[in-house]
Amino acid sequence: MxxxxxxxxxxxxxxxxxxxxxxxxxxxxxxxxxxxxxxxxxxxxxxxxxxxxxxxxxxxxxxxxxxxxxxxxxxxxASPDRVVPRCEYFGVCGGCVMQHLSISGQLRHKQANVVAALERYSVEFAADGITGISPSAWGYRRKGRLGVRYVPKKGGILVGFREREKNYVTDIKQCHTLVPELSSLLPSLKGRLQDISGRESIPQVEVASGMNNAAIVVRHLTPLSERDLQRLTSFGREQNVRVYLQSGGPDTIVPLEKRGEPLTYRIRASGDTIEFLTTDFIQVNDAANQEIVDLVLHMLALTQSDRVLELFCGLGNLTLPVASNVDRVVGLDYDEQLVRRGKDNALFNHKDNVEFIRADLTEAPVGEWWASERFTKLLLDPPRSGALEILNTIVPTLAPERIVYVSCNPETLARDAATLTARFGYRLEAVQVVDMFTHTGHVETIALFV
Incomplete structure (x- = not known):
């Protein structure tokens, strides 16, 4: 100047x-x-x-x-909750937005967001009934979608999360929120992508980690050469990573070579092993997920005579642990691939009291099969849009003794809670906030209605 x-x-x-x-x-x-x-x-x-x-x-x-x-x-x-961000990319990288706030401060903030949402919808609750936990703050993300961009002026291939509110890629050498085995993979992944001729046609790579292995899905917009395929194959073998290619939508994902074990994780409460694909929806924070499973089982207060209906069941993350404690559980989801994976997981874990059914849960009615079956408890884990339509359809007929609602959006949770309490006469008994995505604005909440 x-x-x-x-x-x-x-x-x-x-x-x-x-x-x-x-x-x-x-x-x-x-x-x-x-x-x-x-x-x-x-x-x-x-x-x-x-x-x-x-x-x-x-x-x-x-x-x-x-x-x-x-x-x-x-x-x-300065606030007493202000801390020095651990990551050198904080402020530019869009992966985190709250590293300058203490872990306890983040949890209080998320609890306050849930309280404010419930108050906006005039939902009655006991202030001391809302608690929170932050099980894992660093090295917790077992899945991630990384942007890839070839920029010769910046030295070639850039690999990382998108910049804050921009479409640029933050070129990162490590990530403190990814699990260590994925973070340590970044430099070698960048080097291998730099080495292939089709690098300009690769917009993203998805990475995921299971109990004993890791996998990547390379999205490519044009066919890769035979040499490129060989280079990616050798990368997978050198790093002990399963490599998948994706040329279009999710149904175009194929393994580069058929080797190694599928990705899995284990549920602590029931001992179930859950198999998943890199692009499947799972809870990215394993420690937080284990806490959620424990909370759900506790809130449902299950008995061997219970029959449980689960909405938005996914691949069985909550369904199978519930099945270990009840007479029967039925899981509904609109994603056909996840329903198929749920069936496979039930078979693998020898759960014969589980049924997975594909149903469009965004519209009402969803069919009449459920009206003839008696369910004592209702469990749901909907997307951010919530579950108002399906609750209005199912709750009056089923009249479950308990409803446990796992939410990723305080606003739609509060909206649906208002319907459950004001229209159907339930009481909001307990609310637990779980910091699933530490350093971000996302909040996971488990609510019990009786």
Missing amino acids: PSWPTGSRHASRLHKATILTTIDFSITGLASNGRGVAEHDGESWFVDDALPGEIVRATIAVKRRRVRRAKTLITLK
Whole structure:
């Protein structure tokens, strides 16, 4: 920046611009994207790198009718929950947004989000009935989708998560949230992708880790040469990684060579072994998932005479542990591949009191088969959109004794809780927040209705 003479017209203009674009903010909240929330002159602002309770001096980054964002220049008063981010890429990489907030601070923030959502929907609950745990904060992600981009000006292949709110790829050498076996794979993966001729046609790689092995799915937009296939094959053998190719949608995923064991993880509570593919939906944090399974079993208060209906069952992560404690369990899901995987997992674990059925749970009614069968307990683990339609259809007929709701979105959980309590007469008995995705704004909640 040029140094203008004191008193010059340029210096006056520069000083005036600085005054107009710099604001002192008192931060009162935290958004899910990790930005501080503040009010100034009757307007709401989002402030980068600012935490609740802090006073920061920030410069205006964006000021439009509906979007007002500022960037912190200096922290005038720091929060006691502020910590030094562990990752060198924090602030650029979009994989994490809260590494500057202590683990306990993140959990309190997520609990507060759940409470606020329930209050917005006027759902009655006991304040001391909402608790939280953060089982694993670092090296927990056993799955990840990495962006890939060939940029000659930056040295060739870039591999990493997308930048914050941008489509650029953050070139990372390691990731502190990936499990160590996946993080340590990044440099060699980047080197191998750099070495193949079809590197420009690869937009992403999905990585996953099981109990004893790892796998990657290489997405490619054009056919790879025979040499490229050989290079990827040798990479898989050298790193003891199963390599899959994906030329289109999920149904185009094929193994590069048929070798090694499938990806699996084990459920602590029941001893069940769950087999999954790299692109299957599973809970990415194993320690948090084990806690969720334990909580679900405890909240359902299962007996050998119970018959349980599970909605959005996936590949059996909760279904099979429940089956170990009841007379019968039926799992419904709209994903045909996950239903097929659930059936295979039940067979592998010798669970003959389980039935997996494909059903469209986004529309009502879902069929009449369930109306003739008596279920004592209801379990559901819906996507972010929640389960309002299916609850309105099934709950009046089944009238289950207990409902356990596993949610990844406080807003739709609160909306559905309002229906269960106000319309159907259930009581929200307990709420447990589990920090599944530490350092992100995502929150997992388990709620019990009786």
